[in-house]
Amino acid sequence: xxxxRHIGAVCGLCLAAMTASAARAEGTLHTLRVNGPNSxxxxxxxxxxxxxxxxEAQFLADATNALASFDVTxxxxxxxxxxxxxxxxxxxxxxxxxxxxxEVPILRDTYFNSTYDSYGVPRALxxxxxxxxxxxxHGDGKVYTxxxxxxxxxxLALVLVNDPTYGGTGGAFAVVSVHPAVxxxxxxxxxxxxxxxxxxYEYWQGCGLDADQDRYEGDExxxxxxxxxxxxxxxxxxxxxxxxxxxxxxxNANCAICDPxxxxxxxxxxxxxEGGYYxxxxxxxxxxxxxxxxLGVDFxxxxxxxxxxxxxxxxxxxxxxxxxxxxDTIGLSxxxxxxxxxxxxMTHALRIxxxxxxxxxxxxxxxxxxxxxxxxxxxxxxxxxxxDDTTGLVRNDPGALLRDSAMWSVSVQCTCPCHGxxxxxxxxxxxxxxxxxxxxxxxxxxVADPACPKQRTDVSCDGVxxxxxxxxxxxxxxxxxxxxxxxxxxxxx
Amino acid sequence: xxITKRLRAAILAAALTALILGPSTVQSENKTSGGIAxxxxxxxxxxxxxxxxxxxxxxxxxxxxxxxxxxxxxEALSLSGDVVWKGSLSDPLVRRLEYEDPDxxxxxxxxxxxxxxxxFVVRIPADAVIDRITFYRxxxxxxxxxxxxxxxxxxxxxxxxxxxxxx
Numbered sequence: 001x002x003x004x005r006h007i008g009a010v011c012g013l014c015l016a017a018m019t020a021s022a023a024r025a026e027g028t029l030h031t032l033r034v035n036g037p038n039s040x041x042x043x044x045x046x047x048x049x050x051x052x053x054x055x056e057a058q059f060l061a062d063a064t065n066a067l068a069s070f071d072v073t074x075x076x077x078x079x080x081x082x083x084x085x086x087x088x089x090x091x092x093x094x095x096x097x098x099x100x101x102x103e104v105p106i107l108r109d110t111y112f113n114s115t116y117d118s119y120g121v122p123r124a125l126x127x128x129x130x131x132x133x134x135x136x137x138h139g140d141g142k143v144y145t146x147x148x149x150x151x152x153x154x155x156l157a158l159v160l161v162n163d164p165t166y167g168g169t170g171g172a173f174a175v176v177s178v179h180p181a182v183x184x185x186x187x188x189x190x191x192x193x194x195x196x197x198x199x200x201y202e203y204w205q206g207c208g209l210d211a212d213q214d215r216y217e218g219d220e221x222x223x224x225x226x227x228x229x230x231x232x233x234x235x236x237x238x239x240x241x242x243x244x245x246x247x248x249x250x251x252n253a254n255c256a257i258c259d260p261x262x263x264x265x266x267x268x269x270x271x272x273x274e275g276g277y278y279x280x281x282x283x284x285x286x287x288x289x290x291x292x293x294x295l296g297v298d299f300x301x302x303x304x305x306x307x308x309x310x311x312x313x314x315x316x317x318x319x320x321x322x323x324x325x326x327x328d329t330i331g332l333s334x335x336x337x338x339x340x341x342x343x344x345x346m347t348h349a350l351r352i353x354x355x356x357x358x359x360x361x362x363x364x365x366x367x368x369x370x371x372x373x374x375x376x377x378x379x380x381x382x383x384x385x386x387x388d389d390t391t392g393l394v395r396n397d398p399g400a401l402l403r404d405s406a407m408w409s410v411s412v413q414c415t416c417p418c419h420g421x422x423x424x425x426x427x428x429x430x431x432x433x434x435x436x437x438x439x440x441x442x443x444x445x446x447v448a449d450p451a452c453p454k455q456r457t458d459v460s461c462d463g464v465x466x467x468x469x470x471x472x473x474x475x476x477x478x479x480x481x482x483x484x485x486x487x488x489x490x491x492x493x
Numbered sequence: 494x495x496i497t498k499r500l501r502a503a504i505l506a507a508a509l510t511a512l513i514l515g516p517s518t519v520q521s522e523n524k525t526s527g528g529i530a531x532x533x534x535x536x537x538x539x540x541x542x543x544x545x546x547x548x549x550x551x552x553x554x555x556x557x558x559x560x561x562x563x564x565x566x567x568e569a570l571s572l573s574g575d576v577v578w579k580g581s582l583s584d585p586l587v588r589r590l591e592y593e594d595p596d597x598x599x600x601x602x603x604x605x606x607x608x609x610x611x612x613f614v615v616r617i618p619a620d621a622v623i624d625r626i627t628f629y630r631x632x633x634x635x636x637x638x639x640x641x642x643x644x645x646x647x648x649x650x651x652x653x654x655x656x657x658x659x660x
Contacts, residue, residue: 313558313560
């Protein structure tokens with residue numbers, strides 16, 4: 001290693017150390033709700049901003065409230081158990097946030113240096129970098145440092161600002177105030193960040209305020225809830241459109257303005273409504289009003305479907321398979337117990353289907369299969385458990401995201417060391433002939449081997465011990481016949 | 494002692510202090526087979542530069558299906574060029590501020606803020622086989638102003654920092 005490279009390497013380590021050390025001792029992690037290991041759940045983190053040390057309990061209450069809206073909003077509510085929720089408290093020197101727009105600016109000394117009035121928008125609540133403080137390390141950088149320290153496997157993060165004034169913005173993580181109406185915009189922003197949903201409103205600054213939003217001329221939007229396609233068969237939410245719904249469902253007669261017409265269809269009807277993706281014409285949204293267009297209304301069926309699919313992009317419907325090892329060996333007289341632990345939506349159960357070597361079977365307890373080795377037979381078998389979320393919230397799942405499976409290879413061993421040798425002394429002789437006769441003619445109970453499917457005296461493998469078996473044992477004991485030619489294969493079919 | 498010497502001494506002292514008091518989450522060389530790497534990247538219109546990195550404990554969950562939602566994509570590549578990890582994010586140079594219209598409750602408004610430079614963080618597994626991280630900008634035809642399929646333009650690569658340390 002050259003000296004220069006060595007210095008570079010050491011400095012690389014220094015940089016990493018310094019990068020992470022800024023908030024090492026800062027921040028207290030609180031668990032708001034845990035439904036499973038982070039690796040198996042979607043992890044949401046709320047970080048405190050503008051709370052002084054004495055307001056930690058208030059922050060936890062506010063964080064809980066901010067997330068509570070998810071428990072009562074479809075489709076998030078159905079999948080509450082798929083989420084873990086954490087809160088990271090870090091104290092600010094002062095409560096609140098900066099407000100620059102008043103006659104006398106209000107400036108607060110807060111941990112992330114949050115501010116309203118970002119980029120000239122009073123309600124745009126941001127943390128640096130922004131037009132008031134361009135330094136990344138004062139805002140976003142601190143968020144990442146705290147997340148790396150406390151919940152590095154987070155999925156969604158939210159900075160909750162202790163200020164009653166309505167405000168917030170989205171982005172890599174949302175920044176929102178504690179105003180009671182804020183959860184609505186949180187859900188809208190999570191629709192972007194989590195499910196890749198697009199904005200369904202048809203302007204930037206507002207109807208009549210934009211000069212160049214007449215017609216969208218671009219490519220098909222990648223967002224699942226916006227399209228330029230009007231061919232019924234090719235619309236990306238075609239399975240949600242009734243055959244009786246006209247397409248386009250609405251058309252904007254004057255692309256210079258937002259379409260003023262009221263909804264001509266019953267509320268919630270899925271179709272193609274012109275206007276969306278910030279344009280008056282050329283782009284279509286799935287319903288007249290959805291939470292991706294207006295706050296205070298429900299997510300539309302198309303957005304709900306995208307959100308549920310997003311759950312399953314991240315986590316499987318199966319939490320674990322037991323045994324964890326995919327292969328096991330049992331004896332014929334033993335039983336293999338296989339189990340899957342599935343996730344549990346709030347109001348419906350996941351469908352569980354079992355297959356042995358491709359043939360379906362239904363165990364009494366859906367998640368647990370107890371399979372006798374004798375039922376499988378000697379040899380190696382494949383046992384598969386398929387778990388499906390058949391929720392009505394998703395009508396189309398082309399990537400089979402709502403399905404996962406667990407598979408085991410089960411080897412069933414057959415051992416019959418005493419077959420044709422009922423006394424099991426290693427050879428067929430007169431005593432074995434006597435025993436076979438007793439079983440065949442004198443009502444003596446047959447002798448079974450635990451790991452063998454056939455009785456010791458049933459050397460013809462026909463299920464009973466008869467004179468045929470006596471003759472065969474005699475042949476082997478006294479007439480020099482070889483067991484392989486005289487006896488059946490006790491492990492055979 | 495002139496200013497340069499003082500500066501050097503200060504940097505050396507800071508470096509040593511950071512090494513001694515550094516966080517437990519930062520792992521040294523040869524200990525990168527597990528963990529989550531947070532890479533801080535400085536982006537301009539046509540370049541990327543690694544400005545910081547941290548490795549924490551934990552495991553980054555592999556998405557069950559690749560999602561190409563953002564228009565900035567990144568791939569962590571092995572020495573042989575195999576893609577070890579990939580992800581995407583919205584272009585950090587374009588910030589969309591969304592807010593509710595105070596005069597029309599429920600109605601959303603948006604404002605686009607464009608920047609010439611931006612920092613962002615990507616997370617990748619702290620995998621010892623990763624050699625470099627390559628960044629691409631995905632340009633759709635609407636943005637490119639021409640009728641063609643989306644194209645992926647190479648922005649640049651950064652060497653895997655823990656590999657650099659290991660050398």
